[in-house]
Amino acid sequence: MPARRRSAAGLSGHRLAGPLFASPALLGLAIFLVAPFVLALVLSFYRVQLNSPRPARFVGFEQYTRLFTDPDLAAAFGQALLNNFTFALIVVPVQTVLALALAVLVNRKLRGMVIFRTFIFMPLVFPLALTAVIWRLIYSRGDQGLLNAILGLFSGGSYTGHDWLGDPSTALGSIIVMSIWQSVSFQMIIVLAALQSVPTELYEAASLDRANKWAQFLNVTVPGIRNTLIFVALITTIFSFRLFDQVYLLSRSGSVDRASTETVMTQIINTGFDNNNVGQAAAMTVIFMLIITVIAIIQRAAVRQRGGV
């Protein structure tokens, strides 16, 4: 009898255990993910102005039709999306390959390697607001810009200063370079950890088969860290679409044509908080969310097909 009672109590305990353990996470998801998204969805059907005594007005799909048919707005939103995609298309492959190269480089067992690793990791340690100040000086136009000064030195004075951030054709490129410099070391550390977990016997076996270094790299190293590389590419993609701080810090304080570097994130903040147009910003967020979801699903499907993470 006591034994049976205990097992009955245990069973009912089990029934509650699942939801109970899941509840903190579910609650967090509900508060920070589901509720805001639902709110954004709701707000996108209204005209809402921050700091306005006017009550929100229901306007149906107006914010969405404007986003796609209003020539100014559609062009600006399209440009921001294009900037995001350009950024992702360049940064994801370059940063992943660079992270791999750096990781291989610092994975050698040389004296003082810790110092090299520290130096390479350093950009990530400094706050972006601080590094942005330095990079503004680097990209500054005219002879005062560090980059221009160096290029001028190498060209023997024949090079005339370029306005890296002010010229719309190089503004996004400048931000891409700065962004890669800033965050490649984070990916490098992840790849480095993976490199060190590749069994050394595999390299020994490969060298017995007379595989040279390059063949070893292609046939042992890369397959050994394949899942990590996929993971790195995945999170770099995510960061690329979330791009905000680099653009905000580098281009807002210079005299830069904002359209040339605007990303969807900076545009949403600008619309919602500088122009106080919350309804429009909410509609942009919803559209952006849908686009990102589609990209994420495609990426996940592609990765899963090949038995990855």
Added chain:
Amino acid sequence: MMTIPKSPSGARILAAAAAVSIAALALTGCGGPGTSSTGSTGAAVTAGSGEGTINVWAVDGQAAENDALKKIISNFESSQSKIKVNLKLFPSDQYTKAVNSAAPGDLPDVLDFDGPTLASFVYNGKMAPLKGSVSDATLSNQTDSIKSQNTVDDAVYGVGMMNAGLALWGNKKLLDAAGVAYPTTPEKAWTADEFTGVLDKLATVVPGGKPLDLSEQYGFAGEWGTCCSAGPVIWSGGGTMLKDNKASGALDSDANVKSLTQFASWKKYTDPNADGLAFTSGRVALSWVGHWTYPTYKALGSDLVSIPLPNFGKGTKTASGTFAWGMGATTKNGAAAGKFLDFLMTDQSVSTYTDANGAPPATKTALAASTLYGPGKQLQLLGDQLSKACGTEDQISDTCVSVTRPVTAGYPVVTDQVGKAEAAIYAGKDAKAALSAAARAIDQNFADNDGYKK
């Protein structure tokens, strides 16, 4: 700065990133319309007994400003025994938000506000008209330029101790070296074409060949661009940002296209001033900036001269306006609040405050007595410009100089769009296209909000 995601699921992390930003939007968005629908006029002000404690909100400014304010308050408390002052300072980036999110009953008796935010505060029923609470002598001693900023729909909502002004600061040594004679009064300001010629001459005497600083380090795509860079250019060229509450036909006018295109043509003479040292280190001969750089610039000693901004056709123009003081819409102690404001505007208080931060005084008597901006003093030009007030941009004449930024609750949109357009033009974009796009964006937002009319 990157954060390390816990899950590799792209959708989820992105959703979270997007959602967090929208959460903030959503919460503030819902708070806005809900909290601020009461108290549309100053009808809720009660004069009260004229005694007791009044609450005062102010922006946490420079240390010297805060000290001066505290000194003025202690002078006020010792000058009489019935009214005590309870001062609360807010960080400057939080201040407007604090006022916007306060329910009418939570607003203080007296509050500080930045010029361009006043119309929005009035629109939201946060402010009380001062007539009846503040003495007529105080109101009539306000200079016209500050009065224009503090007037919304013909009612005065604020009084100011200080003002702000712009000038071209010149390095006399370099100007003389280039053989450039410079104007010292607004009437004699260089025309924009003359100014280009001056820059050509100056380019030969400065080390880097770029003799002009346009304060690019502040960024044009923001308030600096609108108030202090594009604003004076537009107004001086005979244009406006808004006309009858509409930007189309005003902001994108041919006059503005011409003026701003000419302004952008000076980019090749301009030092980007990324380090903020262009003027003091002698890299440039001319610096287009506000009165607030005087404490740094005075290092040049007697070589520092102030020159009016270039004239684009309708006389030189400068922006004016800054923080001023008003009364909360529902104060129960209007008489005491009025007495405090009267005390703030006495010559002694004004000079204590403006001596601390170097700003031009905003009352007539204190301006005349100023040791910096008064007649015959080093910054007389700026004082002179402020006393030649135009009022708002629809009242601009050839002879007035100081223009008040547009007084409308839609100012956040105006300043964002005008600044954005100026930065784009400066970066080489077609002026007509940039200004037309800005005008359409402003008009769309105004239309969505019924023109920000009450």
